[in-house]
Each structure stands twice: as C-alpha cells, then as structure tokens.
Amino acid sequence: MTKTTPVSTIGERALIARLSKIFTTARSCSPEIILGAGADDCAVIDITDKDCLVVTTDMLHRRTDFPSRMSPWQIGWMAAAVNLSDIAAMGARPVGILSALGFPADTDVGLVEDIARGMDDCAKACGTTVIGGDIDTHDELTITGTAIGRVKKSELLTRCGAQAGDMVCVMGCVGSAGAALRALGDWKGTQVSDSILRALFEPVPHTTDAQELAGSGAVSSMMDTSDGLALSLHDLAGAGAVGFKVYEDALPIKDEVLAFAGSADKALDLALYTGGDFGLLFTVRPDMVEAARGACDLTVIGKVVGRDMGVTITRMNGTSLPIYRKGYLQLTNTVK
Amino acid sequence: MTKTTPVSTIGERALIARLSKIFTTARSCSPEIILGAGADDCAVIDITDKDCLVVTTDMLHRRTDFPSRMSPWQIGWMAAAVNLSDIAAMGARPVGILSALGFPADTDVGLVEDIARGMDDCAKACGTTVIGGDIDTHDELTITGTAIGRVKKSELLTRCGAQAGDMVCVMGCVGSAGAALRALGDWKGTQVSDSILRALFEPVPHTTDAQELAGSGAVSSMMDTSDGLALSLHDLAGAGAVGFKVYEDALPIKDEVLAFAGSADKALDLALYTGGDFGLLFTVRPDMVEAARGACDLTVIGKVVGRDMGVTITRMNGTSLPIYRKGYLQLTNTVK
Numbered sequence: 001m002t003k004t005t006p007v008s009t010i011g012e013r014a015l016i017a018r019l020s021k022i023f024t025t026a027r028s029c030s031p032e033i034i035l036g037a038g039a040d041d042c043a044v045i046d047i048t049d050k051d052c053l054v055v056t057t058d059m060l061h062r063r064t065d066f067p068s069r070m071s072p073w074q075i076g077w078m079a080a081a082v083n084l085s086d087i088a089a090m091g092a093r094p095v096g097i098l099s100a101l102g103f104p105a106d107t108d109v110g111l112v113e114d115i116a117r118g119m120d121d122c123a124k125a126c127g128t129t130v131i132g133g134d135i136d137t138h139d140e141l142t143i144t145g146t147a148i149g150r151v152k153k154s155e156l157l158t159r160c161g162a163q164a165g166d167m168v169c170v171m172g173c174v175g176s177a178g179a180a181l182r183a184l185g186d187w188k189g190t191q192v193s194d195s196i197l198r199a200l201f202e203p204v205p206h207t208t209d210a211q212e213l214a215g216s217g218a219v220s221s222m223m224d225t226s227d228g229l230a231l232s233l234h235d236l237a238g239a240g241a242v243g244f245k246v247y248e249d250a251l252p253i254k255d256e257v258l259a260f261a262g263s264a265d266k267a268l269d270l271a272l273y274t275g276g277d278f279g280l281l282f283t284v285r286p287d288m289v290e291a292a293r294g295a296c297d298l299t300v301i302g303k304v305v306g307r308d309m310g311v312t313i314t315r316m317n318g319t320s321l322p323i324y325r326k327g328y329l330q331l332t333n334t335v336k
Numbered sequence: 337m338t339k340t341t342p343v344s345t346i347g348e349r350a351l352i353a354r355l356s357k358i359f360t361t362a363r364s365c366s367p368e369i370i371l372g373a374g375a376d377d378c379a380v381i382d383i384t385d386k387d388c389l390v391v392t393t394d395m396l397h398r399r400t401d402f403p404s405r406m407s408p409w410q411i412g413w414m415a416a417a418v419n420l421s422d423i424a425a426m427g428a429r430p431v432g433i434l435s436a437l438g439f440p441a442d443t444d445v446g447l448v449e450d451i452a453r454g455m456d457d458c459a460k461a462c463g464t465t466v467i468g469g470d471i472d473t474h475d476e477l478t479i480t481g482t483a484i485g486r487v488k489k490s491e492l493l494t495r496c497g498a499q500a501g502d503m504v505c506v507m508g509c510v511g512s513a514g515a516a517l518r519a520l521g522d523w524k525g526t527q528v529s530d531s532i533l534r535a536l537f538e539p540v541p542h543t544t545d546a547q548e549l550a551g552s553g554a555v556s557s558m559m560d561t562s563d564g565l566a567l568s569l570h571d572l573a574g575a576g577a578v579g580f581k582v583y584e585d586a587l588p589i590k591d592e593v594l595a596f597a598g599s600a601d602k603a604l605d606l607a608l609y610t611g612g613d614f615g616l617l618f619t620v621r622p623d624m625v626e627a628a629r630g631a632c633d634l635t636v637i638g639k640v641v642g643r644d645m646g647v648t649i650t651r652m653n654g655t656s657l658p659i660y661r662k663g664y665l666q667l668t669n670t671v672k
Contacts, residue, residue, distance in 0.1 A: 032431055
C-alpha cells in the first residue's frame with residue numbers, strides 16, 4: 001500500500017512550493033512571463049516595451065471564507081475585493097475581473113443577482129468592471145475571481161526589493177477585521193460597531209493609493225495584509241531576504257479595537273495574527289518617506305534590518321519579542 | 337413571503353443573460369474592454385495599437401465535470417484544456433493559465449501534484465505554462481482555470497460575423513467524446529477504443545490550427561464545440577443573426593463512432609447533441625475555403641443561410657429537419 005500524505009499535514013505554503021516546482025519554469029517556456037507561479041501576489045506578463053499585465057485568482061467558499069452573517073451582496077463584494085487588493089499590491093490599475101460562480105441548483109436567482117451586484121459594485125469602486133465569467137452548479141457556494149491589472153514596468157511593485165535601512169509602512173488599520181471576526185465567533189456576546197464589521201464584510205482595496213505609491217518611486221517592496229500582519233511581514237521579509245523591526249506603539253490600531261481587546265496583549269494579538277484587513281504593507285527608501293506620504297495616508301511601523309535579526313516587535317515597555325509566522329492559512333483552515 | 341426562483345428553473349443561458357445585464361456595460365466603464373461579459377468565449381481587452389488580450393475562466397467540479405474513471409492527471413489536463421480551447425476559439429496564442437484548486441483537507445499531496453502535472457502538460461502542449469493560482473480546502477474537488485491569450489486585432493475571431501453564403505466548417509470530429517460518455521454511462525457494457533476514450537478524457541485544444549485559421553483571413557466567425565455541435569451551431573447562428581443548413585453526410589464522425597451507435601439516427605444524435613469534443617466550429621467566406629484548407633484539416637458541413645431559415649440538417653434521404661437547441665447545459669446538469 002502506498003503511503004499517502006494528506007495536504008492538511010504539510011500546509012498551504014509547502015504545497016504551493018511543491019506545485020510551483022511542477023509548473024514549468026515559466027520564463028524558459030514563455031519569455032513574456034516576467035513573474036510566474038508562486039512568486040508574488042500576481043503573475044506578471046510583459047505586454048509592451050513600457051507596460052506589463054498583472055493577473056491573480058482566488059477561490060472562496062461559503063463555509064470557510066464568508067462569515068455566516070454576510071449578505072449575498074457582501075459575498076460578491078468580498079470575492080471581487082480579495083482579487084482587486086492583489087492587483088493594487090502590485091501598484092497596478094485594474095482593467096477587469098472575471099467571476100466563476102458555483103452554487104446549488106435550488107439557489108434563488110435573486111440571491112445570485114445580489115452576489116453579482118456586489119462584485120460589480122466593488123469592481124466599479126476600483127474603477128473597473130466584471131468582464132466575463134462562468135456559472136456552474138455545486139453543493140457549496142464557491143466563487144473564483146480572477147483580476148487583471150496593468151502597470152508601467154518602471155512602477156511595478158513586487159514583494160522583493162526591501163533593503164536594510166528602509167522604513168516599514170502600513171496603509172490602512174490592522175486588527176479591525178480580526179476584532180469583527182472575534183465578536184462574531186470566539187468572543188461572542190461582545191459588540192463591535194458597524195464600521196468595524198464593515199472592515200470584515202466590505203474590505204476596500206486600496207486601488208488608487210497603491211497606484212499613487214507606485215508612481216511616487218518611493219516604495220521598494222509591497223504586498224497586501226489580507227492574511228494578517230504577522231504573516232505578511234514574514235512573507236515580505238522573506239522575499240527581500242531582510243529582517244523587520246516593528247514598534248508596538250506605532251501600529252495603526254483603531255481606538256475601538258483597543259477598547260474591544262481590553263488589554264494591550266490582546267490588542268497586539270488582534271493586530272498581528274488576524275487577517276482580513278486588506279491594507280497595504282510596504283517598505284520605503286529612508287529618504288523617500290515624505291514622497292510616500294504625499295501619495296497616501298501611511299503609518300511608519302518600523303524599519304528594515306538585516307535578515308539575521310529576524311522579524312521582531314518592540315513592545316511599549318522596550319522589550320523586543322519575535323513576531324511568529326502565523327496567520328490565516330488555507331488547507332488547515334486555522335490561524336496557526 | 338418572497339417568491340423564490342431556483343436557478344435550475346431558468347437554466348444557464350437565461351441566468352448568464354441576467355447577470356450580464358448587472359455587470360456595468362463594460363465599454364462605457366473601461367474603453368479598453370472590446371468585448372465584455374456574456375458576449376463570447378472570452379472577454380477581449382485592448383492592449384496595444386495592434387494587439388488585444390483574450391481572457392476566459394471555467395469552473396469544474398469532480399462530480400459534474402469529471403467522469404469517475406478519469407485519472408488525476410487527466411482531471412488536470414481537462415481543466416487546462418477547456419480554457420485553452422476557448423483561447424484557441426478566438427484565434428489567439430495562449431500566454432498563460434492560472435489555476436485555483438479546491439480539495440478536501442485529507443487529499444493526498446501526490447494526487448494534487450498529479451493534477452498539477454496534467455495542467456502543466458496540457459499548457460505545454462499548447463505552447464504555454466501555468467503562471468499562477470490559488471489553493472483552498474473544499475468538500476468536493478473544484479478547479480477553476482483562467483487562460484489568457486494574445487492576438488492581433490486584425491485576426492481576432494469572435495462568434496459574430498457569419499454571412500449568408502459563407503460555408504460552415506468543423507475542425508476535429510463530432511460525437512467521439514459523446515460515444516465515450518455513453519459507453520461509460522447509459523450504454524454501459526458497450527466498449528469503445530482507447531482513442532475514443534481519450535477524446536473524452538484528454539481533449540486537445542486546437543491551438544495552432546486556430547491561429548493558422550485566424551491568420552488566413554478566411555474565417556468570418558468561430559467558437560469551440562465543447563457544449564455539443566447543436567448548441568454551438570445555435571450559438572454561432574444567433575450571434576451572427578443567420579441560419580445554418582448542415583448536411584448529415586458531411587459530418588466528420590469516426591467510423592468507430594458510427595459502428596458504436598449502431599444506427600444512423602443514433603450516430604446523428606451523438607454527433608449533434610453530446611458535448612466534450614472541443615473541436616472548432618467556424619464559418620468561411622465562400623471564396624476563401626481553399627485558404628482555410630491550407631490553414632488546417634477542416635470539414636465543410638454546410639452553409640450559412642438567412643436567419644429565417646433557422647438551423648437545419650439535411651438527412652441522407654434528402655429530408656430536412658430542424659436541429660434543436662440542446663446540448664450540455666450547466667445548472668440543470670442535463671442534456672436538454
């Protein structure tokens with residue numbers, strides 16, 4: 001009998017690494033592929049002397065990806081937002097989104113139309129539109145979105161490029177979506193405001209700000225924070241072969257989230273280890289911070305250090321602790 | 337109580353039409369969108385003065401889309417092939433494919449790798465590669481592929497353009513995949529050869545031939561026959577606002593499929609009303625048939641007539657019958 005290895009035992013990142021090895025080294029096969037499978041938020045295709053195209057796809061399911069209180073319109077919005085956030089993370093302007101929808105045969109037509117309206121509204125909010133798709137019957141509601149963007153090669157932002165001395169910045173708040181998820185789940189009975197719930201249910205991709213950042217020339221690397229700040233910090237540090245030193249007192253946590261958490265430790269846990277915020281995490285050349293500020297409303301949360309220094313957080317009391325590589329991971333479907 | 341309308345009662349094409357209305361008229365929102373949702377096999381994006389990009393997405397599920405005897409490698413091949421066939425149908429050269437994979441958490445890693453190898457091998461056979469994707473846990477194996485292609489605007493082929501007097505042509509055989517499906521299902525106990533089974537399990541997109549056809553300038557409209565010849569004839573005739581007169585004795589049906597069917601009526605039923613062949617259906621200007629023949633090994637199956645004459649087939653005995661608008665349709669998951 002052949003020994004089997006369930007995917008749940010190796011986890012999402014290890015499986016992606018194994019699959020990426022199978023997919024022919026993209027560049028040798030197609031010289032127009034600038035970045036291929038497994039490398040970044042999007043694949044990158046060379047289309048003209050000056051421009052490239054970025055493409056990304058994300059599959060979402062009713063049970064694992066959409067909190068039960070989400071409306072059909074919010075489900076559609078979210079399915080578009082996760083993809084458009086990846087396009088934004090590359091500094092690109094979205095040019096269209098495709099939507100493959102699977103749902104049970106007895107689903108009400110009106111519900112499917114509400115999902116479509118949510119997708120379309122999110123696409124419009126990002127200056128684009130739904131340009132194609134597919135429908136299919138399926139036991140569980142499943143939505144795969146694919147978004148396409150365009151960016152000047154000179155302005156393309158990837159996860160690689162951070163250098164020691166750069167500043168680590170965040171655009172948007174951290175921990176808000178996580179607080180909403182806790183209020184709906186583990187910490188049931190606690191209340192959060194509609195604005196915090198919307199952070200979870202209706203995340204807004206930072207499409208315009210990301211393009212401004214890309215155009216500023218100040219950014220050395222970028223990604224979104226959808227899997228949580230800690231995991232994103234580790235991914236960005238790993239891609240740049242650097243370390244990050246982050247300061248607790250600099251983290252952009254909403255007052256309501258601080259109050260909801262009830263203690264500094266719990267607030268920090270929300271800020272670092274919960275996902276769903278869809279902010280931008282990026283590094284900025286030290287002499288370009290003002291240029292980056294001119295592009296968007298950013299928060300400097302730390303600085304880039306040598307790889308050997310790892311990814312750490314300096315607490316309010318001055319102690320330094322490692323930030324663990326954990327957050328929302330697929331396959332195991334847990335925060336670990 | 338609000339009255340609900342299950343999607344199964346209105347069917348795939350009606351639902352696509354309703355969703356397409358919701359998605360903002362693409363062109364008014366993004367002038368670079370040449371063709372948007374619901375219009376053709378692919379959406380079309382303007383990228384340079386001379387070239388455009390075509391994009392398509394397809395969601396497939398274990399139970400409804402993959403016959404139980406398919407191997408994991410064949411499942412991966414099929415998931416790539418359905419998308420690459422849509423790219424071919426526009427006359428485009430594929431530049432990459434993305435793969436979103438959902439599977440149960442206890443799935444063996446080796447099985448997922450075999451699916452990935454199948455996708456990669458099909459992509460390579462079409463001169464391209466898997467450039468990105470997503471993985472997700474899910475009760476039922478689900479694969480959403482998204483393929484991207486590039487074509488000169490002057491060579492882009494769409495479903496619109498057939499004119500009365502054009503010749504109706506097919507590249508590839510009809511009824512082979514349907515015979516294999518029947519042998520595995522309704523007509524269990526009957527045998528088909530490995531080559532017929534491969535027509536169902538390992539469909540080969542006509543990537544090169546389609547580009548040759550596009551380059552010949554002979555073709556006025558084109559699509560693939562994945563949903564069956566009858567449905568494809570109706571779709572192509574509808575898009576061109578024309579009718580088709582097809583001849584039974586011209587249909588490219590393999591001898592083995594004729595023998596398997598056992599009667600002319602049953603063979604015709606297989607040829608018209610079963611899907612999965614992934615051939616190309618196209619119309620050719622009457623004075624350009626030889627040019628088209630120079631591009632690929634085609635079969636002329638009939639001619640384009642006025643819209644009021646509908647879509648008909650002339651039987652061997654000279655009688656003319658309507659071809660019904662039926663084939664494989666999603667939502668109802670039946671041939672009807």
